[in-house]
Amino acid sequence: MTHQVLQPTDWARPRGYANGMAASGRQVFVSGQIGWNAKCQFTSDNFVDQVRQTLQNVVTVLAEAGARPEHLVRLTWYVTSRDNYLANVREVGAAYREVLGKHFPAMSVVQVVALMESRAQVEIEGTAVIPA
Numbered sequence: 001m002t003h004q005v006l007q008p009t010d011w012a013r014p015r016g017y018a019n020g021m022a023a024s025g026r027q028v029f030v031s032g033q034i035g036w037n038a039k040c041q042f043t044s045d046n047f048v049d050q051v052r053q054t055l056q057n058v059v060t061v062l063a064e065a066g067a068r069p070e071h072l073v074r075l076t077w078y079v080t081s082r083d084n085y086l087a088n089v090r091e092v093g094a095a096y097r098e099v100l101g102k103h104f105p106a107m108s109v110v111q112v113v114a115l116m117e118s119r120a121q122v123e124i125e126g127t128a129v130i131p132a
Helices: 047-064 082-087 089-100
Strands: 003-005 021-023 026-034 072-079 106-111 122-130
Touching: 021 072, 026 047, 047 072, 047 089, 047 122, 072 082, 082 089, 082 106
Parallel strands: 072 106
Antiparallel strands: 003 021, 026 122, 072 122
């Protein structure tokens, strides 16, 4: 096994993420992706639509290295509204599973004042490890 979920035995199991991951292999680093398409155009201002597109953009970059979603060991999310994220958490989860499946790496979600692209509501960066 090249990925190991790090779950202390006396801790409650998290939902939708892992407390930590250990992995060995080729590392792939994906810079912050946002919810626009390949032509750098937003097709929606809906938060969940932008999450889905952002995750798809992460997967597209991973594919350039021969990586797949299950190789992800870490994701960091930057959202412009904690309240919008929480209000849509079920739909966000559905979009996540649609694009990344049921693989849940170590994750952080951080609210930020703004992102560099004014229409962007979410930015996600990730780290993947491809088995040797």
